[in-house]
Amino acid sequence: EAQVTQNPRYLITVTGKKLTVTCSQNMNHEYMSWYRQDPGLGLRQIYYSMNVEVTDKGDVPEGYKVSRKEKRNFPLILESPSPNQTSLYFCASSSPGQGTYGYTFGSGTRLTVV
């Protein structure tokens, strides 16, 4: 089944403790992206990647890092999480060959930083 898989689904952590949210897609998509969803703010792009070793900042990159060493994986790293990073995170992937620019989204990771 074609899908984007994020792990973990739920995470509670403490301020300052480094964490990584993994994202993997099995559709051979070139494009991958991370979003956060907050009440009243919709979905905001954190980072995106157009291919292996190519990443760029989205609208809200502060406090986050990403890497794209392999085509299928795009982990999101929070080096020193803070409470304002408590949010619902989505990873997504797409391919320019799809013709619709439509992203396939993962099921989300709900992160709470205390």
Next chain:
Amino acid sequence: DQQVKQNSPSLSVQEGRISILNCDYTNSMFDYFLWYKKYPAEGPTFLISISSIKDKNEDGRFTVFLNKSAKHLSLHIVPSQPGDSAVYFCAAATTGNQFYFGTGTSLTVIP
């Protein structure tokens, strides 16, 4: 600054009637527009899209209209069904695959 805006946080419609969800944008460089549907505890799923060179795209019960001069797009659902109850996000994209999402409209279809 919000480049894509959905000014109605919620909408209620009777089953069988038309649902109209609206979206406004500010950047005239957007060349692709999309609608996503999101159920609780799931990721958004792609619903329908439209290129900036078109003014209408239809897919079954779903039609998206684009008015470039007004920088406005809308999603029409006819007839509305209870299973359509979800949060709908509009999004706009540039050729660089930079996506901008609206804040979402929660649609409730009343049986």
